[in-house]
Amino acid sequence: MGKQTKDRINLTDAFWGEKRTLIREKVLPYQWRALNDQIPDADPSYCIHNFKEAVRVTEKRNRGEEIPVQSVRDFVSLPEGNALLPADETEGSEEAHFYGFVFQDSDLYKWIEAVSYIVETEQDETLERTVDEMVDLLEKVITKEGYLDIFYIIKDYDSRFTNLRDHHELYCFGHLTEAAVAYYDATGKDKLLKLAMQFADYLCEYFGPGEGQCHGYPGHELAEMALMRLYQCTGRKQYMELARYFVLQRGCAPKYFNREHGEPEENNLDYYQADKPVMKQKEAVGHAVRAMYLYCGMTDLARERCDREMGQVVRELWEDVTTKKMYITGAVGGTHIGEAFSYAYDLPADSAYAETCAAIGLVFWAHRMLQLEADSKYADVMERALYNGVLSGISLDGTRFFYVNPLEVDPIACRRDQRLSHVKSRRAKWFGCACCPPNLARLLGSLPHYSYHTKEDTVWLDLYMSGEIDTVLHEKNVSIKTDSALPWKASVSVEVTGQDGIFGTIALRIPEWSSAFTPTVICEGKYETRVEAGYWYVTFYGQTKATLHPGFAMEPQFYRANSRVRESFGRQALVCGPLVYCLEEQDNGKGLHTLVAEPEAASRARQTSLFFINEDAVGYEIPGWRKEPEDTGLYIKASRKEEWEPVTLHFIPYYAWANREEGEMRVWIGQRERN
Structure with a gap:
């Protein structure tokens, strides 16, 4: 998970510190209860039940007792008649029971x-x-x-x-x-x-x-x-x-999975990333989470073994994922069929699968790519996924979870359109297939280790979080203290101290979202700076203290998708710094699809306080228009003049949606050109 075992990290960040405290105080105790089937009206886990049953089986086996053989053909096993039957009703029975999914x-x-x-x-x-x-x-x-x-x-x-x-x-x-x-x-x-x-x-x-x-x-x-x-x-x-x-x-002929199941050699195994050898794979296909974990392992191998060929393969796969198959929220996996990648530029907003675990996997992979080569594009994606596609998977109070993270929701459609049966308008207490909740907990718990990486005499600051890193450069202890107001303000400063002198380089990422970069260095003595691959490098030669001000700036801006993304053509999404924003029905009324704004209107955005998140959280009010509904038939001549009502659009961070009353949500809104 990217741990720097020799370093000490103290996270003091207001935003992420709050999340990490939530993990310790509320999420972990809640999830332990869920694993023990103690959450009322939640899908049962059976997890701890199964381990206790395994102890019973093992004790019998060790006594030489015969253990009844049960079918292993099931992918999920549930109590007879009712998936919600309490697990303890089976305890004490002669035959041990495994319940839940195989994993x-x-x-x-x-x-x-x-x-x-x-x-x-x-x-x-x-x-x-x-x-x-x-x-x-x-x-x-x-x-x-x-x-x-x-x-x-x-x-x-x-x-x-x-x-x-x-x-x-x-x-x-x-x-x-x-x-x-x-x-x-x-x-x-x-x-x-x-x-x-x-x-x-x-x-x-x-x-x-x-x-x-x-x-x-x-x-x-x-x-x-x-x-x-x-x-x-x-x-x-x-x-x-x-x-x-x-x-x-993986994927070599003869294909193991086809032989294992007695299936024809030509049977396609894209779902498993096993239809061809991985060194010949140029496109991300199949189950998105599996792919992310495979690419993590490949990147680890490429780095550890200095394998240039494998390194080139993961670079090409990275480009395919992040330039053709990634949502603006940093989520991946466009289709619920196979929880998988779809074809290039197929990124529907309302039927997106965008599994929380897939976004988590992308964070894992981005961190590894940074260690393979220090290029800010990897950290930009890591940041985008973390603040949006990952964080949307957990409620503000830490007790509700999304498996699927769509970019557009209508509760009526979720309930009545079977094509959207996987999309939910409210987070769940737990899942029978609960891969996402504990995955969120382990990522957010380990987050300080994703803020930076080191190699030889250089420390790269990849994510800006307030805190202090005690590390070693040229065998001398160095402390790096970051002060960050993200994601609400662009203020970032870094103080580097070393009692025995600072000998080495500190590299600060220049975020893609920053509209300014006016760096200053405050220190005595000689130092050198350069910009390379999206990082600002500052090299020191024995100073005991230095302060770095990168001079970032951020303001709300509308982004549009590549015109090849059919589902988002003619639409735009509001982004400010690392955060993607959305509209909710509670603030804007029903019919969010009828709301539009001029691209230039973002420059007239007014900040609002979002106390339902916390006292620091910022939303935006932007002038826009609502299309008046017609009182005529289903179809109207396009030459007929349309009626538009001027309105104020109220945006909140995407990660915070579905924490109030149930209602519509929308990331992509209509784009109206100035008259």
């Missing part, structure tokens, strides 16, 4: 990872004790081989790894490993790390190119990036080699 284990692991980032900087004995109790439970369940997947341990252990395409053993291993490394880094406790290493060692024996080994790879990618993280933590090269094997074996 339900991963929700606990993501929760543990999120806890790790919190206890890393703030002591919380309750959270830490809960994790330790779950680690003790996992220790009881792991098999002598080192295998740890609850679905198969309960249902049919001998059938493990027989359905790599559709089941998620390697995906769950990935989240177990991510959690284990994070918890070890945060606390120094290695029990969970040792369990992950046991599983990883078993995978290294089971998978590979050798005779008698399995030549498969993950159906849902994640193991690749997790193995790279485990390698970076332990230094064991076999983990990196297995990650590389999984990546390079």
Whole structure:
């Protein structure tokens, strides 16, 4: 997750600090209750229930008792007759039950990872004790081989790894490993790390190119990036080699997934990014979250192994995603069919899938691309996705969640149009398939580590968050203190101090949204500056203190999409700094599709306070027009004069929509040229 293990980071940012406090105080306790099926009127998780059932099965197996074999053909298993049946009604029965989706284990692991980032900087004995109790439970369940997947341990252990395409053993291993490394880094406790290493060692024996080994790879990618993280933590090269094997074996002929399921070789596997070898892939296809995680693993490998060819492949994939298939909110995945990328420039607003996890995955990938090459375009995308496509997935109070993040919503259409059945106008308390909520928690918990990256004698500031980083340049301790008023104001300043002298370079990103860049350096002695690939580099030669003012500016502006994006043609979206804005029915009335504005009207925007968010939050009022409804038939001659009413349009940040009364929402509004 981009952790700088040698550095100390203290986040004091008003905006993101509030979010991180919310994670600690409200989100993590709430999600723990959800994992234990204790949220009234919410979809059950069965997650902790399953782990407890696995302990029971393991104890029986260790006593030599026969374990009944159950079908492993299901992708989701629910109590007979009613998906909402309380899990505890099955406890004590002779046969153990696994309920929920095959990947339900991963929700606990993501929760543990999120806890790790919190206890890393703030002591919380309750959270830490809960994790330790779950680690003790996992220790009881792991098999002598080192295998740890609850679905198969309960249902049919001998059938493990027989359905790599559709089941998620390697995906769950990935989240177990991510959690284990994070918890070890945060606390120094290695029990969970040792369990992950046991599983990883078993995978290294089971998978590979050798005779008698399995030549498969993950159906849902994640193991690749997790193995790279485990390698970076332990230094064991076999983990990196297995990650590389999984990546390079993917899509090679004969196609493993088709052979696994007895299907024709020509059966298309784009959904799994497995229809051709990854080194020949130039276009992002298939399930968007899987693709993001695959590209993360590839980028890790390219950087760690100095693999220029793989680096070029991920650069081309990045260009395809961010210049042809990304929403203005930083969301990706244009179609609900397969939760997937659509074709180039197909970005419908009302039927967007734009899964929260996909935007999170894009943040992960952008951070890795920055470490591959320091270009501000990666940080620009990371910032856009984080403030918009990610943050919209969680309510302001931290207890409601979006799986899908559309850019246009009409509650009536959500309920009555089956083509929009995946689109919701209100966030949910929880999901049976709850990949997004704990994923949000782990990203927001780890956010300080995404604010910067280092290499040799340079520190790059990628995201501007108030706080302090204590790091080392040329073997000398240096403190970098950032003061930022984002996202509400463009004010940014950076103070660098080093008691033994500052020897090295600080690079500040020049955001794409900034309409000004008037940098100043306040320090004594010699220094050098340059601008390269969207970063302002300042190199110091022994000063003990320096202050940097990049001189950014931001104002609300309307953006339009490329004319190839049919669904947004003739429309515009309001953007100010890192935030995308939207209209809500509560402020603007019904029929948001009838509202238009002149592009130049953004220059006449007036700030408003949005106290339902917090005392600092800023909205905008912009002059616009409302199209008067006709009292005639369904179709009217275009030559007939239209009636327009002047109105004031009230914009709020997109991430904050659906936190008040239910109603319409719209990001893209009509564009009216000045008469």
